[in-house]
Amino acid sequence: MNKNCKDDLRMALTIKTKMAACRSRHLLLFANRFPIGFRGGLTFKAKQFLALSAQETRKGAGFLTTSKINFFIVRHLLIQTQDTPNPSSLKFLPGQKVLEKGTVDFRSAEEAENSALARELFQIEGVKSVFFGPDFITVNKIGDEVDWRDLKPQISEVITTFLERGEPVLTEVQHAENSHSEEDDEIVSMIKELLDTRIRPTVQEDGGDVIFKGFEDGVVKLKLVGSCTGCPSSTVTLKNGIENMLQFYIPEVEEVEQVIEELDEINMKAFTKLEKKIQES
Incomplete structure (x- = not known):
């Protein structure tokens, strides 16, 4: 075995030893600080501690992590959270299917009649809107005054509890607005x-989606949902990204326009008033 191989092996063993020692230290600290709950399960505080253990273990082993994906261990599911371009939006990945097909956007609890999970998420103070994707859930919060550090454990707990019950995310399948129709022209x-x-697919990676609303006189009308709602970079995405691509492949497209429906405007006004109330309190 040459010197370089020996050095690589020695380094690997050192890192592995550090990680094992760090993990043992965290487990011992966990056992002393957070005993098992009276029903045999972990307390909520214990779950929060475990959620940070993986990150601390990596630091203790000499790693510097720049990943924006965090982990929340809640019961038997490992909930990952992923940042989006919208600071008021967070993507939750439960590691399993959420919807069999398409996406669904809920701007208020009143719109969530066909989803018990969405209704439960809206009961959390600070939740503004809920969006379901194929394998993720995007939650938008109200304003900067609401901290994700307070919301993330609560949202993860609700998602995990619901999915473990095995109930359907949607009780009634909604019609996909983007679906192709025989009436569509070329x-x-x-x-x-x-x-x-x-x-x-690219927009969904960031926790959002684009809904086709119509094409008339060279103008493509699109609705932005999920993390795209209220995102500071949504205009750039719409014009520099989507509009340029559609114009390149389809010469008939002259412009792309964002559609804001009447109900969305009402919800936005209501949440603006709520944000001001939170700021004043």
């Missing part, structure tokens, strides 16, 4: 195809 079909294959 241009509309091409627009939807590009949205489905080139644009929506």
Whole structure:
């Protein structure tokens, strides 16, 4: 074995030893500080401690992590949280299917009649909107005054408890607005195809989605949902990203326009008043 190989092996063993020692230290600290609950389960404080253990273990082993994916160990599920371009939006990944097909956006508890999970999430103070994707849940919070450090454990707990019960996320399947129709003309079909294959997957990676609302006089009308709602970079995404791509492949497209529906405007006004109330309190 040459010198370089020996040095690499020695370094690997050193790192492994450090990680094992650090893990043991955290487990001992955990056992002393957080005893098992009276029902045999972990207390909520213990769950919060475990959620930070992986990150602290990596630091103790000499690693500097820059990942924006955090882990929350709640009962038997490992909930990951991922930052989005929108600071008021966070993506939760339960590690399993959320929806069999499509996406669903809930702007208020009143819109969540067909989803018990969404209604439970809206009961958490500070939750503004809920968005379901194929394998993720995006939650938008109200303003900067509400801290994600307070919301994340509560949201993770609600998601885990619900999914462990085995109940359906949706009791009634909603019609997908982006679905293709026999009534679509050639241009509309091409627009939807590009949205489905080139644009929506990228937007969904950031916890949002793009809904096709119509095409008229060269103008493509789109609705931004999920983390795209209220995102500071949504205009840039719409114009520099989506509009440029559609115009490149489809010459008939002259402009892309964001659609804000009447109910969305009402909800926005209501939440603006609530934000002011929170700031004044």
